[in-house]
Amino acid sequence: xxxxxxxTGCTPGGIGHALAREFHARGLRVFATARNxxxxxxxxxxxxxxxxxxxxxxxxxxxxxxxISSRTGGKLDYLVNNAGRSYTVPALDVEFDEVEKxxxxxxxxxxxxxxxxxxLLIEAKGTIVQIGSLAAVIPYVFGSTYNATKAALHAxxxxxxxxxxxxxxxxVTVVTGGVKSNIARVDRQLPEGSIxxxxxxxxxxxxxxxxxxxxxxxxxxxxxxxxxxKSSPKKWIWEGKMSWFVWGLTTFFPQGIMVRITFRLxxxxxxxxxxAESRPSxxxxxxxxxxxxxxxxxxxxxxxxxxxxxxxxxxxxxxxHQPLPAH
Numbered sequence: 001x002x003x004x005x006x007x008t009g010c011t012p013g014g015i016g017h018a019l020a021r022e023f024h025a026r027g028l029r030v031f032a033t034a035r036n037x038x039x040x041x042x043x044x045x046x047x048x049x050x051x052x053x054x055x056x057x058x059x060x061x062x063x064x065x066x067x068i069s070s071r072t073g074g075k076l077d078y079l080v081n082n083a084g085r086s087y088t089v090p091a092l093d094v095e096f097d098e099v100e101k102x103x104x105x106x107x108x109x110x111x112x113x114x115x116x117x118x119x120l121l122i123e124a125k126g127t128i129v130q131i132g133s134l135a136a137v138i139p140y141v142f143g144s145t146y147n148a149t150k151a152a153l154h155a156x157x158x159x160x161x162x163x164x165x166x167x168x169x170x171x172v173t174v175v176t177g178g179v180k181s182n183i184a185r186v187d188r189q190l191p192e193g194s195i196x197x198x199x200x201x202x203x204x205x206x207x208x209x210x211x212x213x214x215x216x217x218x219x220x221x222x223x224x225x226x227x228x229x230k231s232s233p234k235k236w237i238w239e240g241k242m243s244w245f246v247w248g249l250t251t252f253f254p255q256g257i258m259v260r261i262t263f264r265l266x267x268x269x270x271x272x273x274x275x276a277e278s279r280p281s282x283x284x285x286x287x288x289x290x291x292x293x294x295x296x297x298x299x300x301x302x303x304x305x306x307x308x309x310x311x312x313x314x315x316x317x318x319x320x321h322q323p324l325p326a327h
Contacts (some may be wrong), residue, residue, distance in 0.1 A: 004072050004124075006031040008113065009083025010040050015131065016082040017043070018221035024048050025279075026225060028078070031068060041082060047270075055083055055109035065116045076120035078228070080129040081110045086186065088207045091144040093194050099145050106149035107156070114160060118169070125168040129228055130157045132173045142196075142206050161235060172233050174224055175247070177240025178214035225293050227321050271283045 005023045008034040010016035020032040021045055033053035034040045044050045051067060054060040068076060085105040087098055114128060121128065135143055136150035154173055161171035188207055190197055220239055227237045238247045249257060 002027055002029045004029045004031065004068075004075065005080060006033070006068060006076055007080040007082055008033050008055060008109075010034050010043065010050075011182065012039065012042065013217075014082075015167070015176075015179055015217050015220065016080070018217035019080060019082060019225065020048055021046070022221040022225045023078075026229065029072075031071075033064065033083075036099075044109040055113070056104050058112060061109075061112050061116050065120070069120060070168065072120070074120060075124035075126075076117055077124045077126045078129060079113065079117050079121060079126065080131070081113055082131045083109070084131065087145045088142050089145065089188060090142050090190070090194065090196050090203075093191050093196070094145055103149050103152075106146070107152045110153060111156065118164075121169050122164075122167045126311035127170040127172060127233065128157075128160070128164075129224075130154075130171065130173045132157070132175050132228045134175060134177050134240070134243060137175070137250055138246055142203060170233060172235060172237060173249070174237045174239060175243060176220075177238075177243035177246070178211065179220045180211065180214045180217045183312060213241055215239075225301050 005028050007016050007030065008019050010020050011034050016032070017040070020030050020040075024030045024046060030043075030048045032040055032043050032048050034050070035052065035054055037044070037050045037052050040050050049071075051064060052060070053064050064303040083105065085102050087094075089095075089098070110130065120126070128151060132154050132194070133146075133150040135147040136138070136154045138147075140147055155173075157171050157173045163170060169323050190200060190203055196203055223239050224237060227233055227239075236245055
């Protein structure tokens with residue numbers, strides 16, 4: 001009898017859709033979910049069983065559990081918690097209803113799914129696969145809310161792994177880098193009065209940053225599924241654009257190096273320089289004198305002083321313009 005796998009968030013173009021097709025190609029019985037099953041009719045045409053799921057509604061999760069249990073005889077071999085929600089907004093500009101929605105989808109719904117399906121997983125001695133993110137381990141600019149949800153997911157999964165070990169249920173966390181998906185499909189704008197308006201262009205680029213040079217989702221799915229289906233899968237799987245680079249940094253270097261690199265990649269220091277250049281000094285305002293042109297840098301004994309940003313760029317190892325993507 002084929003092993004079964006339940007995957008959340010399977011809409012076309014995303015990671016869940018690719019995972020559903022890959023698990024199916026490996027001979028597993030796949031249950032793919034979406035809020036509206038009409039959006040995943042292509043999976044149904046391939047022989048994949050599609051079911052509706054509204055993750056933020058406990059009654060929907062309970063109904064899905066009962067349906068899966070009736071179809072599998074009370075067992076589930078793999079639960080893949082893939083569905084997620086992005087929210088790329090500066091920490092000081094967040095709307096707290098959006099923060100709550102993001103935590104509800106990325107953290108609380110995963111907890112609900114694990115809680116509901118644990119009896120089926122224990123019966124099958126199965127595996128829970130959590131689609132995590134590099135955002136959980138790096139200070140990814142303007143992603144404080146999303147980063148926090150993924151860090152919470154990683155921490156929850158680490159504890160869940162220990163608690164389920166006596167029942168032979170494995171928990172695998174996939175630390176995901178840049179993968180082609182729909183995660184950045186929502187267009188967001190800085191609010192009026194944001195202190196980051198001087199770098200609006202950098203912010204706009206950051207909202208889509210995870211998709212720059214991202215790994216194709218079918219390639220990601222092949223790698224992840226191959227790792228998950230091993231008899232003794234790793235507890236943490238690093239996959240996606242820049243994932244192994246970040247693994248190396250976080251494993252072998254001080255945490256502070258990530259802060260420096262993040263500053264460089266996102267030109268965050270532009271805020272203080274652009275904002276300072278956009279307003280006259282108090283002395284100039286009183287005397288009516290004009291400020292020096294921005295290219296006239298301060299000097300001591302004839303030596304030009306570097307700005308903090310220039311020092312940072314000079315002392316940080318060169319990385320080109322490689323993005324550190326977040327799933």
